[in-house]
Amino acid sequence: xxxxxxxxxxxxxxxxxxxxxxxxxxxxxxxxxxxxxxxxxxxxxxxxxxxxxxxxxxxxxxxxxxxxxxxxxxxxxxxxxxxxxxxxxxxxxxxxxxxxxxxxxxxxxxxxxxxxxxxxxxxxxxxxxxxxxxxxxxxxxxxxxxxxxxxxxxxxxxxxxxxxxxxxxxxxxxxxxxxxxxxxxxxxxxxxxxxxxxxxxxxxxxxxxxxxxxxxxxxxxxxxxxxxxxxxxxxxxxxxxxxxxxxxxxxxxxxxxxxxxxxxxxxxxxxxxxxxxxxxxxxxxxxxxxxxxxxxxxxxxxxxxxxxxxxxxxxxxxxxxxxxxxxxxxxxxxxxxxxxxxxxxxxxxxxxxxxxxxxxxxxxxxxxxxxxxxxxxxxxxxxxxxxxxxxxxxxxxxxxxxxxxxxxxxxxxxxxxxxxxxxxxxxxxxxxxxxxxxxxxxxxxxxxxx
Amino acid sequence: xxxxxxxxxxxxxxxxxxxxxxxxxxxxxxxxxxxxxxxxxxxxxxxxxxxxxxxxxxxxxxxxxxxxxxxxxxxxxxxxxxxxxxxxxxxxxxxxxxxxxxxxxxxxxxxxxxxxxxxxxxxxxxxxxxxxxxxxxxxxxxxxxxxxxxxxxxxxxxxxxxxxxxxxxxxxxxxxxxxxxxxxxxxxxxxxxxxxxxxxxxxxxxxxxxxxxxxxxxxxxxxxxxxxxxxxxxxxxxxxxxxxxxxxxxxxxxxxxxxxxxxxxxxxxxxxxxxxxxxxxxxxxxxxxxxxxxxxxxxxxxxxxxxxxxxxxxx
Numbered sequence: 001x002x003x004x005x006x007x008x009x010x011x012x013x014x015x016x017x018x019x020x021x022x023x024x025x026x027x028x029x030x031x032x033x034x035x036x037x038x039x040x041x042x043x044x045x046x047x048x049x050x051x052x053x054x055x056x057x058x059x060x061x062x063x064x065x066x067x068x069x070x071x072x073x074x075x076x077x078x079x080x081x082x083x084x085x086x087x088x089x090x091x092x093x094x095x096x097x098x099x100x101x102x103x104x105x106x107x108x109x110x111x112x113x114x115x116x117x118x119x120x121x122x123x124x125x126x127x128x129x130x131x132x133x134x135x136x137x138x139x140x141x142x143x144x145x146x147x148x149x150x151x152x153x154x155x156x157x158x159x160x161x162x163x164x165x166x167x168x169x170x171x172x173x174x175x176x177x178x179x180x181x182x183x184x185x186x187x188x189x190x191x192x193x194x195x196x197x198x199x200x201x202x203x204x205x206x207x208x209x210x211x212x213x214x215x216x217x218x219x220x221x222x223x224x225x226x227x228x229x230x231x232x233x234x235x236x237x238x239x240x241x242x243x244x245x246x247x248x249x250x251x252x253x254x255x256x257x258x259x260x261x262x263x264x265x266x267x268x269x270x271x272x273x274x275x276x277x278x279x280x281x282x283x284x285x286x287x288x289x290x291x292x293x294x295x296x297x298x299x300x301x302x303x304x305x306x307x308x309x310x311x312x313x314x315x316x317x318x319x320x321x322x323x324x325x326x327x328x329x330x331x332x333x334x335x336x337x338x339x340x341x342x343x344x345x346x347x348x349x350x351x352x353x354x355x356x357x358x359x360x361x362x363x364x365x366x367x368x369x370x371x372x373x374x375x376x377x378x379x380x381x382x383x384x385x386x387x388x389x390x391x392x393x394x395x396x397x398x399x400x401x402x403x404x405x406x407x408x409x410x411x412x413x414x415x416x417x418x419x420x421x422x423x424x425x426x427x428x429x430x431x432x433x434x435x436x437x438x439x440x441x442x443x444x445x446x447x448x449x450x
Numbered sequence: 451x452x453x454x455x456x457x458x459x460x461x462x463x464x465x466x467x468x469x470x471x472x473x474x475x476x477x478x479x480x481x482x483x484x485x486x487x488x489x490x491x492x493x494x495x496x497x498x499x500x501x502x503x504x505x506x507x508x509x510x511x512x513x514x515x516x517x518x519x520x521x522x523x524x525x526x527x528x529x530x531x532x533x534x535x536x537x538x539x540x541x542x543x544x545x546x547x548x549x550x551x552x553x554x555x556x557x558x559x560x561x562x563x564x565x566x567x568x569x570x571x572x573x574x575x576x577x578x579x580x581x582x583x584x585x586x587x588x589x590x591x592x593x594x595x596x597x598x599x600x601x602x603x604x605x606x607x608x609x610x611x612x613x614x615x616x617x618x619x620x621x622x623x624x625x626x627x628x629x630x631x632x633x634x635x636x637x638x639x640x641x642x643x644x645x646x647x648x649x650x651x652x653x654x655x656x657x658x659x660x661x662x663x664x665x666x667x668x669x670x671x672x673x674x675x676x677x678x679x680x681x682x683x684x685x686x687x688x689x690x691x692x693x694x695x696x697x698x699x700x701x702x703x704x705x706x707x708x709x710x711x712x713x714x715x716x717x718x719x720x721x722x723x724x725x726x727x728x729x730x731x732x733x734x735x736x737x738x739x740x741x742x743x744x745x746x747x748x749x750x751x752x753x754x755x756x757x758x759x760x761x762x763x764x765x
Contacts, residue, residue, distance in 0.1 A: 033498055033509045033723075104718050111506050126719055134506040228586075228613060230701050286591030288702040289613025294590075412720040416700065424703040427615060 044343065046142035051353045056087045062347050064354065066094040067109060067119035069102050069337055074370045075363075083357050090350050102337075103127050110136040110342060117345040118354055120337040121177060123160040123170075124409035125256075125446070131340065132176050133167035138341040140175045143352050149178065149359060154375035156398055157182060159251075160405055161338045168447075170409075171255030177338030180358040182373040184403070185235060185333045186324045186393040188299070188307040188317060193220060197305070201325040205243040208306065209273075212282045215305045221284040223277070224304030226295025227426075228288055230419025233274070234407055235332050236308045237422055241270035242330030247402040250330075254410045256447045262440040263433075271425050271432035278426040288423055311373045311390050319386035326393040330402025335375060411446040418442075499727035509724070516728035526729070529707040532619055533688055536708070539623025540630055540687030545679050547627070548634025549672070553664050555635075556642040567639065571632040578629075582696030585625045586612065612698050615705050622706055625693055630686060634679045641675035642668060677748040681741050688737045709733050 068076060073096055080092045095116070097105065103122045107130050109115055115136070121127045131137045140161075144150050149158060161177035163170045187208060189201055197218055202208040215222040227233040242250060245266030253260040277283060284304070287295075296316045299307045307313070310333060314324070339358065341351040357363060364374035368387065373394050374380055382388035397403055408415035418439050425435040474481075499516055503509035520526060551570065560566060573581065588595050589611035596608035611621040649667050658666065691710040694700065700707040709729060716726035 033494070033501060033503050107506065107721075126721060130504060130506055130721060136506075228698060228701065230699055286610025286613050289586075289590055289610035291586070413715060416715060416719075420701050420703045423701055424615075427702065429615065429703065 044138055044348070047146055047349070047352060048142070050146055051349055051356065053087055056350050056353055057089050059089065059347055059350060061089050061091075062350060063091045063093050064118060064347055064350050065116040066092065066354075067102065067106055067116045068094050068096055069120055070096045070098050071336075072096070072120070075367060075372070078366045078370070079357060079363055082362075083354060086357070087350065087353060090347075092354075099337075107131060107134075107136070110340075115342045115344055117342055117347050118351045119340055119342065121340050122337045123334065123405070124412070126412040128161065128177060128338065128340075129163070129167050129170070132163045136343055137176050138343045138345070138348060138351075140178060140341070140355070143355065144175050144178075147356055147359065149175075153377050153398070154180075154359065156401060156403075157335045157375045160334050160409070169256040169258075171251060171257075171405075177340045178355055178359060179335035179338040180363060180375055181336035181367055182375045182377075182394055182398075183310050183312055183333050183336060184373060184390070184394040184397050185239065185308070185310045185331045186326050186390070186397075188309055188313065188322055188324050190299070190302065190305055191321055191323050193302075193305045194323075201323060202306075203325050203327070204329055205240055205327070208308075211306075212277065213280070216281060221304045222282040222306060223284075224295050224299040224307045225283040225287040226290035226292040226298075227283075227419075227423065228290055229292050230423065231408070231415060232292045232295065232309075233287075233422045233426065234415075234418055235310070237270055237274055238404060238407065239308060239327055239329070239331035240273050241267050242402060242404060244269050247330035247404050250404040253443070254405045254407060256410060258447075260443075260447075262443060263436045267436045267439075268432040271422070271435045274422065275425050275428060275432065279428065283426075288427070311394070314386060314390055315371050317386065319384040322386060324386060324389045324393055326396040328396050328400040328402060330397075330400070330404060332406050333397065333403040334405045336372070410443055414439075414442060495727045496731055498723055499731050501724045503723045504721045505723050506721075512724065516724050517732070519725060520729050520732050525704065525707065526709060526712060528704060529709050529712060532706060533690075533708050535619055536623055536626060536690065537684065537687050539620070540626040540690065541680055541683040543623075543627045544630035544634045544683055545676060547631040548638050548679065549669070549676075551631070551635045552638035552642055552672075553668055555639060556668070557660060567636065571636050573629045574632045576629075578692040579696050581625065581629060582693050585621075585628075586697055589621055613702055615702050618698055618702060618706050622694060622697060625697070626687065626690065629693075630683050633682065637675045637679050638672055641672045645671045673748055677745060680744045680748070684740055684744065685737055688740070689733065 076094055080094070084090060084092060102120065103126065106119055106121060107127055110119060110131055111134060121131055121137070128137075144158070149155065158175060158178065159171050161170075161179070162173045162175050164173045187202055193215075194201065197211075197214055197220070199211050199214065200207075202211055212222040223236070225232055225236070238250070245264055249260070249264075253262060278287075290298075296307070296309070296313050298304065300316045300318075300322075302321075339355055341348055341355070345351055359376065361376050361379040364376035365380045367374040368380050368382060368391070373390065377391065377395055377398075380391070382391050407418055411417075421430065421435050421438045424430045425432060430438075498509070500511060500513065501509035502512045502515075555563065555567070587593055590596075591608075591610040591613070595611065599605060599608045609617055611617050645667065650663060653663050653667055689710050690708060691714060694706055694708055694711060695714070698706045700711050710733065713726050713730050713733070716722045716729065720726075
């Protein structure tokens with residue numbers, strides 16, 4: 001009896017304590033989450049001349065805190081020592097994060113009380129848009145003017161980092177970030193198989209379309225595709241769509257331009273071509289069950305004649321066995337994640353010096369040497385044939401001005417919607433018109449403000 | 451002498467009224483941890499679910515809008531239907547297979563029983579990412595599963611299991627069954643050990659076969675274990691995310707979407723924290739409801755059965 005009494009007494013009391021704690025916490029958290037005070041971009045001191053080592057030295061001994069994508073680490077190992085040698089009072093402290101981790105956390109880090117001075121975001125609404133809207137990143141228009149970024153080979157690559165004042169559209173407006181690294185799409189081909197089939201490397205979608213049945217008839221899988229991640233298919237779709245209509249209109253739609261629509265004849269035609277190619281077996285069986293990385297390894301192992309992909313796939317392919325040809329008609333592609341300067345940074349002068357160094361031909365060469373593509377292509381030289389071809393593809397495509405960015409920049413959920421709907425249209429479960437309508441409905445949810 | 455009385459009073463107070471407080475001190479560290487990392491986040495989630503919040507700028511209250519969206523969104527309803535299909539694979543099938551294996555293992559003396567038990571439990575220990583990657587390989591168009599089908603002349607059945615609109619959901623279900631049956635089996639084996647062997651002897655004397663033994667003795671005695679197994683597997687089924695994210699990402703099309711996939715997308719991709727919180731809250735309530743129903747269904751008649759072995763022991 002006594003035992004039971006005591007237990008219930010204790011239980012009642014501890015219930016009371018827990019209840020009180022919960023009530024207290026509830027009351028404490030009652031105000032609306034979030035804060036109305038972001039960084040204040042209006043406060044920034046614009047520069048009117050190139051930042052010199054003497055300007056940076058005035059800051060005294062400082063540590064420049066940075067957040068970067070893990071993929072940048074090999075490059076950073078080259079750039080950081082050079083930077084610290086040129087600006088001896090600065091110590092660079094970089095925190096590396098995997099790409100997924102970076103884009104999931106960098107916005108909150110930038111909004112925290114002690115944000116990194118310099119960090120990488122990601123183009124599009126989910127990361128860069130949130131950063132610009134909350135006033136967490138410094139405008140770089142003055143930097144671009146002083147250093148002449150808007151002229152020269154890298155100029156066209158700045159667009160995706162430019163935002164309208166209310167962060168509702170991007171592609172033009174105020175510059176908020178800069179990426180020194182380019183990405184370009186083209187057609188990778190298996191050199192030996194192309195020779196056996198007696199084909200030349202295709203440079204347009206039409207030429208590719210002519211080669212596909214020949215490859216199939218010879219018992220080869222024409223295009224290696226791994227679409228279980230739902231994005232590789234949209235890249236091929238973008239190449240076809242860009243050859244069916246003006247790529248500029250696609251870029252506008254991606255940037256969220258008012259009144260833009262995805263329900264165009266070109267997009268419907270591109271979707272029906274994708275469905276037709278899938279139906280004829282040009283992508284082989286089971287592309288929806290194959291991951292993109294697995295598809296690249298298979299292509300590298302000699303499966304498939306063509307691989308429609310980007311420079312980011314090139315690292316897996318050897319220059320003896322594979323080549324790359326340009327698709328100047330356009331398609332997805334742009335730059336890697338841009339670098340931003342925190343609007344709260346007290347060391348923005350040093351941060352500007354950092355961005356300037358990233359945007360130099362010397363670093364451009366280091367970027368190429370570490371297996372990526374620089375935005376500054378003047379004065380860099382390739383060391384193997386495939387790298388040379390990829391660089392040519394980049395120059396051709398940038399000269400043509402037909403890169404449209406990436407579809408998933410357009411809304412935060414576009415990758416899922418469009419990737420999934422494209423799988424359905426390729427499997428013949430929905431019509432091309434239903435596909436374009438589904439995609440446009442998702443776009444309108446974000447961009448058509450009532 | 452004068453010290454005697456207050457000391458006595460103090461000790462009496464300690465046993466009568468102060469006891470509960472001194473007891474609380476022992477759980478304060480754990481309680482604090484629990485409150486900060488479990489209770490507080492739950493409260494914040496519930497609160498956030500009534501706001502339109504991007505995680506940065508000031509949130510605006512939207513009343514029940516987020517909840518209305520949860521119940522009116524067609525995509526979410528489809529996802530919930532997928533979850534119900536997965537319940538069969540993640541909860542019903544593992545419990546049945548677990549019962550079958552446990553029943554067999556308890557009857558037949560097997561050499562290296564511990565080894566088999568450990569091997570069959572292995573899927574439960576593996577990281578779900580490892581499981582997902584392994585099964586992606588097994589179920590690929592040129593994977594071993596299709597290889598076996600081709601070898602036995604069933605090549606017509608082979609397909610890209612995870613990439614086919616009709617087979618993707620059941621395929622993910624089978625992976626879940628494979629992960630969960632080991633847990634069920636181990637739970638049931640532990641339960642069978644506590645059953646009084648004399649019950650089996652009595653049944654055998656009465657002429658009961660193995661099947662009758664299983665249904666008359668083993669199954670009723672395992673009621674509490676079955677209840678626990680169902681609670682664990684149903685929870686796993688309804689909040690399942692990692693397996694699907696790492697195999698199909700909800701595709702092809704939307705054929706394998708589940709509610710937790712939308713929680714992730716809303717919270718981390720769309721920065722719609724209010725919407726994500728509302729969905730998470732609804733999901734939690736649904737899981738709690740299902741668990742309560744399972745417990746109620748399995749408890750009542752269960753208690754009568756549990757009493758039998760207890761009486762046995764007191765005698």
